[in-house]
Structure formats: structure tokens, C-alpha cells
Amino acid sequence: MQTVLIIIHLIVVLALIGVVLLQRSEGGGMGLGGGGGGGGGVSGFMTGRGQANALTRATAILAGLFFLTSITLTVMATTTRAPRSILDGAAPAGPGQQAPAGQGGGNVLEQLQRLQGDQPAAPAPGAPAPAPAAPQQ
Numbered sequence: 001m002q003t004v005l006i007i008i009h010l011i012v013v014l015a016l017i018g019v020v021l022l023q024r025s026e027g028g029g030m031g032l033g034g035g036g037g038g039g040g041g042v043s044g045f046m047t048g049r050g051q052a053n054a055l056t057r058a059t060a061i062l063a064g065l066f067f068l069t070s071i072t073l074t075v076m077a078t079t080t081r082a083p084r085s086i087l088d089g090a091a092p093a094g095p096g097q098q099a100p101a102g103q104g105g106g107n108v109l110e111q112l113q114r115l116q117g118d119q120p121a122a123p124a125p126g127a128p129a130p131a132p133a134a135p136q137q
Contacts, residue, residue, distance in 0.1 A: 002076050009069040016062040023055050 002073070002080075005069060005073055005076070009066070009073060012062055012065045012069060016059070016066055019055055019058050019062060023059070024052070
């Protein structure tokens with residue numbers, strides 16, 4: 001359903017761009033129908049008050065469809081995504097585990113590398129050295 005709505009949205013966007021580009025420029029700027037560097041423009045293609053009203057009406061309808069499809073896609077994207085917290089992935093540190101990122105030493109990059117297992121955990125600066133392991137018998 002979402003893919004179909006995205007395709008409709010893209011068609012509306014392309015049609016809206018085309019209709020806006022077909023309209024004659026009202027100002028004296030550099031637009032297609034203006035007196036600037038736009039050349040002859042499309043003045044012979046769409047002339048008369050009726051065509052201008054039709055283009056204005058088509059622009060308004062396409063703009064309404066654009067907003068409608070945009071809002072619908074946004075609602076669909078937020079309802080299909082489950083809410084989650086950044087704390088969901090963090091497990092509490094137990095007695096044989098390393099401390100979470102906020103409690104260990106080093107900078108953020110080192111903490112992230114330790115969490116991924118790329119680097120052994122280093123003691124925090126100023127922390128007492130870990131006791132040596134007792135030899136097994």
C-alpha cells in the first residue's frame with residue numbers, strides 16, 4: 001500500500017512541476033514568459049484567460065493532492081514503526097561484565113570500541129588497579 005502511495009505521490013509531484021512551469025510569469029523577471037532572458041517562452045502555447053484559470057485550478061488541485069499524500073505517507077511511516085528507547089539495547093553490567101559506556105574511562109570512541117569488542121577494557125584514570133587473579137590449583 002505504501003509503495004502505491006509513493007508512486008502516486010511522485011506522479012503528483014511531476015504533474016505539479018509541469019503545471020507550474022507551463023504558467024506564464026506575471027513579473028518582469030527571468031521566467032519563461034517574462035521579458036528577461038527567457039526568450040519567447042510558451043506565450044503561443046497557452047494564451048487566454050480560460051487556460052490561465054484552468055492552470056491555476058490544476059495547480060491548486062495538485063497542491064492539495066501533494067499535501068494529502070505527504071501527510072498520509074507520514075502517518076503510515078509513524079504508525080508502522082514501533083516506539084523504542086535508546087536504553088533498550090543497553091544491558092545492566094553484572095559482576096563479570098565491563099561497565100557501561102558512561103562509567104568507563106577513555107573517550108567516547110574507545111568506549112564504543114570496547115562495547116563492540118574491538119578493544120580490551122582499560123581501567124579508568126585514577127581508578128585503583130584491578131587485583132591480580134588468584135592462581136588456580
